[in-house]
Amino acid sequence: MFVDLQDYKYSKKKLEETIECQIEYPSFEEAISVPWRALPRRVSKLYFAMRVIEQFEDVEGRNPGETSIADRLGVLKLRKELCETNSLDESQIPDALLERLLTDTREFPPVCAIIGGILGQEVIKAISGKGDPLKNFFFFDAMDGKGLIEDISGP
Numbered sequence: 001m002f003v004d005l006q007d008y009k010y011s012k013k014k015l016e017e018t019i020e021c022q023i024e025y026p027s028f029e030e031a032i033s034v035p036w037r038a039l040p041r042r043v044s045k046l047y048f049a050m051r052v053i054e055q056f057e058d059v060e061g062r063n064p065g066e067t068s069i070a071d072r073l074g075v076l077k078l079r080k081e082l083c084e085t086n087s088l089d090e091s092q093i094p095d096a097l098l099e100r101l102l103t104d105t106r107e108f109p110p111v112c113a114i115i116g117g118i119l120g121q122e123v124i125k126a127i128s129g130k131g132d133p134l135k136n137f138f139f140f141d142a143m144d145g146k147g148l149i150e151d152i153s154g155p
Contacts, residue, residue: 001138036086046139048093
């Protein structure tokens with residue numbers, strides 16, 4: 001999930017007073033154009049894996065989600081090229097993770113419910129202007145049941 005609230009103003013309570021805050025969100029294009037070597041060291045492996053698959057789909061002229069395990073060799077080749085280009089160790093994008101993402105491309109209702117709940121929560125925060133909003137990527141890994149927020153912004 002990607003959140004772009006542009007120039008967003010919200011309030012949060014600290015003890016007895018209300019503090020007005022403002023966040024400038026990068027667009028999706030700005031967020032994905034950040035060079036991989038400029039990203040924080042602990043960026044989720046899911047981010048890199050999703051970017052490799054996204055670029056593979058672009059190169060092959062496919063719609064999102066049209067990749068399968070049959071594309072494994074092409075995706076691994078592209079991963080190697082992207083890692084070399086971006087000075088990133090290939091271990092940041094494990095084979096097992098890519099294979100899992102290529103194998104399980106159908107919708108999984110329990111995960112859809114979790115992502116939908118998070119999205120609904122963020123919509124309520126955005127409309128009400130109360131509480132810290134999510135900035136900017138949210139990844140959910142069904143294998144370990146963990147959700148992770150990644151703030152990937154330019155300098």
